[in-house]
Amino acid sequence: MLDQDSKKNAVEFGVENAAVSLTADGLANLKAANGETWFVAPPLVSDARGHKVQAKFTTNGANLTLTLDKNHDAAYPIVANTVMATALFRNLYADFWKNDFRFNGDLTVAGWAVYISGPMGQLTLNNSGWKEWTKKFPDITNKPTLNQQYRCHVLGALAAGQWNLERARRNMSSNLWHDWFVKRCNW
Known part of the structure; x- marks a missing residue:
């Protein structure tokens, strides 16, 4: 959750001992050193009025970052919901x-x-x-x-x-x- 005071447009998630990659459809794949794979669903992001806020995952290969497009009139707080699981x-x-x-x-x-x-x-x-x-x-x-x-x-x-x-x-x-x-x- 981002509040108005944070002035952030991104949230970074540290991922220990895993390689992070993204699919063309926005799904994040986390592959652990032991071979286990986790999926993180594309986030559903909305502002305080319930309006959709555009967001996407980015990665440097080791961390997963959720970047928000705050170039609109968003009402704070902004909330992102996603699901992480090992399988669909x-x-x-x-x-x-x-x-x-x-x-x-x-x-x-x-x-x-x-x-x-x-x-x-x-x-x-x-x-x-x-x-x-x-x-x-x-x-x-x-x-x-x-x-x-x-x-x-x-x-x-x-x-x-x-x-x-x-x-x-x-x-x-x-x-x-x-x-x-x-x-x-x-x-």
Whole structure:
């Protein structure tokens, strides 16, 4: 939180024993010396009136800095909310559906925070989130319908509940995309 007296437009977070990098969609990745990775969701920043304040993460590789654009009429205090977690998804497991694999998972609290952050959140889920699924299930990339179902869930996560990617489903052609929302990603 920044109050009017601070005259700061940035807050630096020291990160011990970790390398910090940023994705194109604003997500901060912290990689610890032991190999563990943490995600910090793009911040939601607002002023005392509830108006959005533009902000972004920057890094020098060792520290994470939240920089605010205070070139507007902000009412103090300015508050930034972000979520830090080790994963965007939880409960990733495989089972069977129609004699083929089904891959399942749920958004974590961090995943939901990323999702509700808007288009950049969807970009983060399409990139970093998909990497979580492919790390857990390396063979998930061998049938286009699995990524198509995943991207459908990214667009409609509020209605999706648990995310289920069924290998038995057909690959979508470009003229069938209207089925996505009608069938809740299960065409």
